[in-house]
Structure formats: structure tokens, C-alpha cells
Amino acid sequence: MIDYDYLRPDNLEEALRLLKEYGPKAAIIAGGTDVMVKIRNTRKAPEVLVSIRGLNDLRYIDKAGDYRIGALTTHRMLEESDLVKTELSALYDGASKVGSVQVRNVATIGGNICNAAPSADTAGPLLVLDAVVFMEGPDGKRSVPITEFFTGTYRTVLKREEVLTEIRIPGEMEEFGSAYWKHSRRKAMNLPILGIAVSVKMDDQIISDVRIGLTVAAPTPVRAYKAEDFLKGRPLSDEALSEAGRIAASTECCSLRDSLRGEAWYRAEIIETYVPRMARLAAERISKRRSK
Amino acid sequence: MKKVSISFTLNGNSVTAEVPETWTLLKTLREYFELTGAKEGCGVGECGACTVIMDGQAINSCLCPIPEVEGRSVDTIEGLAGEDGTLHPLQDAFLKNNGVQCGYCTSGMIMSSKALLDQKPDPTEEEIRTAIAGNFCRCTGYVQIVESVEMAAKELK
Numbered sequence: 001m002i003d004y005d006y007l008r009p010d011n012l013e014e015a016l017r018l019l020k021e022y023g024p025k026a027a028i029i030a031g032g033t034d035v036m037v038k039i040r041n042t043r044k045a046p047e048v049l050v051s052i053r054g055l056n057d058l059r060y061i062d063k064a065g066d067y068r069i070g071a072l073t074t075h076r077m078l079e080e081s082d083l084v085k086t087e088l089s090a091l092y093d094g095a096s097k098v099g100s101v102q103v104r105n106v107a108t109i110g111g112n113i114c115n116a117a118p119s120a121d122t123a124g125p126l127l128v129l130d131a132v133v134f135m136e137g138p139d140g141k142r143s144v145p146i147t148e149f150f151t152g153t154y155r156t157v158l159k160r161e162e163v164l165t166e167i168r169i170p171g172e173m174e175e176f177g178s179a180y181w182k183h184s185r186r187k188a189m190n191l192p193i194l195g196i197a198v199s200v201k202m203d204d205q206i207i208s209d210v211r212i213g214l215t216v217a218a219p220t221p222v223r224a225y226k227a228e229d230f231l232k233g234r235p236l237s238d239e240a241l242s243e244a245g246r247i248a249a250s251t252e253c254c255s256l257r258d259s260l261r262g263e264a265w266y267r268a269e270i271i272e273t274y275v276p277r278m279a280r281l282a283a284e285r286i287s288k289r290r291s292k
Numbered sequence: 293m294k295k296v297s298i299s300f301t302l303n304g305n306s307v308t309a310e311v312p313e314t315w316t317l318l319k320t321l322r323e324y325f326e327l328t329g330a331k332e333g334c335g336v337g338e339c340g341a342c343t344v345i346m347d348g349q350a351i352n353s354c355l356c357p358i359p360e361v362e363g364r365s366v367d368t369i370e371g372l373a374g375e376d377g378t379l380h381p382l383q384d385a386f387l388k389n390n391g392v393q394c395g396y397c398t399s400g401m402i403m404s405s406k407a408l409l410d411q412k413p414d415p416t417e418e419e420i421r422t423a424i425a426g427n428f429c430r431c432t433g434y435v436q437i438v439e440s441v442e443m444a445a446k447e448l449k
Contacts (some may be wrong), residue, residue: 003293006313006359029357036316036355037336045314053360076349100426101404103337105349106356188425189338 002046003212010020010054010128018160020138022048028163029053030072031106033099034115044197049285058110058165067169070081071110075122085265088169089285090125090178090197097121097182100189104240110164113149115154116220117191125149125180127213129169137162150220153166176201179278179287185271192216194270200276202286205235212244217254217267224253225274236283241276248275300361303371317361318342318353321368323349329369329399340427343400344368352426355385369399371406372406382406382440391440393431400427405441409448416438417442 007017019026027046029035030053039045052058058070061081067088067196069078078084078095085092097123098104100113112122113191123146131146133234138161146167149156158164178199184190195215201208212224227248247253249271256264299308302325307323321327321344326447330353333339344353345367349376361368382402385391392398408415408423415423420441421434429437 001293002314004314005294006296006357008359008362032355032357033359034336036357049359051357099337100340101407101423102340102343102350102352102426105351188422189428209359216359256411 002039002043002045004039005048006051006052007048008051012055012057012082012165015050015052015055015163016136016138016161018050020162022050026050026160028114030108030111031074033103033107034111037251047065051181052163052221060108064173065171066170067173069109069167069169071164071166072108073110075099075104075107075109075112076101078122078138079237083184086289087174088125088129088178089138090180090282091122093180094121094123094125094182096189097242109167112205113146113157113167114158114164116150116152116154118153118219119191119216119220120221121180121182121195121215124195124213124215126167127212127221127223128170128178128180128197128199129173129176130211131185132168132170133164134166135159135162135166136165141165143168147223152186153219173199175286177282177284177289178209178288179281181274181278182275194267194274195221198270198273198275200236200279200282200286202236202283207231207234207236207240207279207283210279212248212253214248214271216256216261217256218269219255222254224275226252227251231279232267236247236280241279242272244279245272248272296359298358298362301365303350303367308440309310309321311358313359315358316378317344317346317356317358317366318431320361321353322368327368327370327411330403331396331399333396337425338428339397340400340404340424341397343427345410347405348407348425350404350423365379367403367406369402372402380406380444382409382444385444385447386437386442388439389436389443391433391437393429393433397427397431399428401437405444409445413448414445415441 059074075095176199180197197213214287249268331341342354411437
């Protein structure tokens with residue numbers, strides 16, 4: 001028999017107090033599209049669910065110097081935001097491909113990264129947008145770069161008594177174009193076989209700065225630093241992009257595995273194919289935005 | 293098991309449900325209110341047979357804990373037809389276009405389509421397909437379903 005107490009604090013202080021009071025007995029629920037599924041599939045529930053859905057102050061997208069996204073912002077809000085679509089395009093690509101409309105209407109960006117699935121569709125985009133994750137707990141506020149947030153499959157640095165409150169993207173990222181490709185067999189209701197995110201900053205035809213993020217390519221979402229280093233300062237040419245794709249797909253950048261959804265050799269080919277395509281799309285997007 | 297008392301608006305009427313705290317909105321609709329239009333297909337938010345509209349947005353009622361419904365407004369397929377039994381243009385269009393085969397997905401399809409048309413009265417085919425991407429029809433009658441939504445959109449204009 002599944003049984004739990006369902007608590008609905010309406011502010012962050014109360015939520016933190018409840019998490020502290022119940023300690024290991026409690027778990028946080030936001031949109032519920034992961035937590036409810038897990039309870040149903042495992043037939044096990046924590047003794048207490050602390051629902052943070054009523055923390056309406058954590059639902060926002062704005063730009064004041066930096067881009068700030070509240071943890072409870074839904075995928076649907078990201079998908080429908082012009083700011084996200086034009087200036088944080090990779091995040092639009094990722095958020096709009098999660099699940100279905102019904103799922104995106106409730107599933108939150110904070111939940112997507114706290115669940116920390118290797119396939120999380122917002123993780124790749126946040127990696128290439130230099131996102132910083134803000135958390136609040138009994139000892140106050142702290143933040144970590146998204147590159148340090150994931151510690152393993154379904155594991156993060158978030159402590160049991162903390163709530164993820166905000167995702168911040170540095171204002172300088174407005175000079176980058178970005179794109180994300182979710183490689184999957186169907187267009188909807190599917191997890192990616194592989195995810196590839198790229199952001200680029202262009203100086204005429206030269207790639208002056210670049211980030212490459214890969215998901216389902218390692219136990220956690222990862223940056224392909226070696227491939228980025230290779231591309232910096234090179235022209236946006238087929239040769240340079242192909243070589244960057246090869247480096248990104250190699251063991252220098254990721255650890256591809258055979259799984260139910262795809263085999264390692266296939267995943268490598270997808271990285272080699274889509275790193276160049278996403279880099280070109282990202283460059284095209286920033287040049288279009290600049291010419292407006 | 294602890295019971296809770298949840299008050300909300302259901303198809304325009306103020307209601308209160310006294311149900312176990314661990315029930316979902318779907319279970320409450322089907323077993324407390326005996327509104328069996330929303331179906332349980334997968335129970336994990338994949339199939340969309342349980343789709344209802346909460347505060348204007350299509351959601352999977354199977355994933356919605358009942359305490360989250362307090363003070364909200366929920367619309368189900370049962371609230372669509374007029375009081376005299378006149379069908380909603382979406383219901384009418386699904387009948388006319390054979391948008392219904394076995395019928396299991398139909399109430400979810402119609403509620404997803406209604407949420408779309410309420411926000412976008414003149415959707416493209418792609419927008420319709422995106423709106424119902426989370427509703428599985430295992431009879432695979434998608435062509436007639438999309439045509440039904442297109443017809444209803446014209447009718448509603």
C-alpha cells in the first residue's frame with residue numbers, strides 16, 4: 001500500500017523548515033512528472049512529500065543583466081518565452097522537446113535537472129549556456145556552475161535539506177548563438193538516444209568561443225572540452241567542424257555505452273554528424289540576430 | 293490512510309471531495325465523482341487517455357496529486373456538451389470524421405484539442421499534431437483525428 005503525507009508549504013522558508021524537520025523521511029515534489037511515476041513504478045514512496053508547487057515566487061523568466069529562470073518555471077513557459085527562443089535558443093530546443101504538452105505544462109526546469117537523468121533535455125543546453133545553479137538550505141544560499149552540479153546518474157550536489165531556487169545564465173551569453181539536437185526515434189514522448197548542444201561566438205567567420213554539451217554520452221551530462229579547445233580560433237569550415245565532431249565522440253570527451261536505445265558506435269556517429277550541424281545552426285542563429 | 297477535503301471547480305460547479313490524500317485527480321474523478329470519461333491507460337503520463345484541463349492547461353490527471361487541485365478549476369469531457377445535450381463542435385467533428393475508433397483515447401484527444409483551440413483558434417496542422425503528441429491512439433486513427441480538430445476549428449470561428 002502506497003501511503004505518504006502530502007505537505008504544501010506556500011513559501012520557501014516553510015518548505016525549508018519542513019525539509020529540516022522530516023529529514024531523510026521527506027522528498028520534494030514539484031511538477032510530479034518524475035516523482036509520481038517513480039512512486040507508481042516502484043510501489044514505494046517517501047513518508048512525506050513536500051510539494052513546492054505553491055512557491056509561486058520561483059516561477060519566472062527575466063533578464064536583468066543576467067538571465068534568471070526560477071526553478072519552478074515550467075517547460076511550457078520556457079517554450080512560449082520569446083526571450084528564451086531568440087536569445088537562449090538551445091534551451092528552447094530542449095524544453096520544447098520534453099514529453100508532451102501535458103507534461104510540459106507541469107514539469108519544471110528545476111525538476112528536470114534535480115532528477116539528473118543522463119538524458120535530461122535541458123541539461124545539454126544549460127551546459128553550453130554556462131548556467132549557474134542556485135540553492136537554498138538551512139545554512140543559507142549557495143551556487144555551483146552547472147558543470148559541477150551533476151555528480152552521477154540521478155545524483156547531484158543538492159543536499160537533502162536544500163531547495164534549488166534559480167538557474168542563472170550570464171548576460172554575456174547573449175553574444176552566443178546556440179542550438180540543441182535531441183536525437184530520438186519519435187518526435188514526442190521519447191527520451192533521447194543522444195543529445196548534442198552547441199553554443200558559438202563568432203568573430204566574422206572565425207569561431208572565437210564555443211561550448212559543446214553532450215547528454216546520454218556519459219553517466220552525467222558532459223562538456224566536450226577537448227573538442228571546444230580544438231575549434232576555438234578556427235573558421236566555421238567543414239574540415240574543422242568534422243574534426244571537432246570526431247574529438248567530441250572520442251573517449252577524450254565521453255564514455256559511450258550500448259543501451260536499450262542505441263549502441264555506442266551509433267551514438268559516436270550521431271555526435272560526429274550533429275556537432276557540425278548544431279555548430280552551423282548556432283552560428284546561423286547569432287548572425288541572424290545580429291543582422292536585425 | 294489520511295483523508296483530505298479538497299474543494300475545487302469541476303465543470304463549472306463548486307465541489308468538495310473527501311478522498312485519501314494519496315489519490316490522484318484521475319482516481320478522484322473516476323471513483324469519487326464517477327466521471328469515467330477520463331481513462332487510465334498507462335498511469336505514468338505517457339498515453340494521455342487521462343487528459344483533463346486544469347486552469348486552462350491540458351494535464352495528465354494520473355500524475356496530479358489531489359491536494360494540488362485545491363482551489364483550481366478542472367474541466368473534463370463530461371462538461372463539454374451543453375446542458376440540453378448539444379455536442380461541442382469538437383465532439384461533433386470527431387463523430388462526423390470517424391475520429392473515434394475504439395474510443396479509449398477519445399476523451400483525452402478532445403480535451404487536448406480543446407486546450408489548443410481555446411488558446412489558438414486557428415492552428416496549423418503541425419500545431420494540432422504537437423498538441424495531441426501526448427495522446428496515443430493505438431487504433432492509429434490520427435489522420436481522421438487531425439481532420440476532426442481542423443473541422444472543429446472552422447466550426448468554432
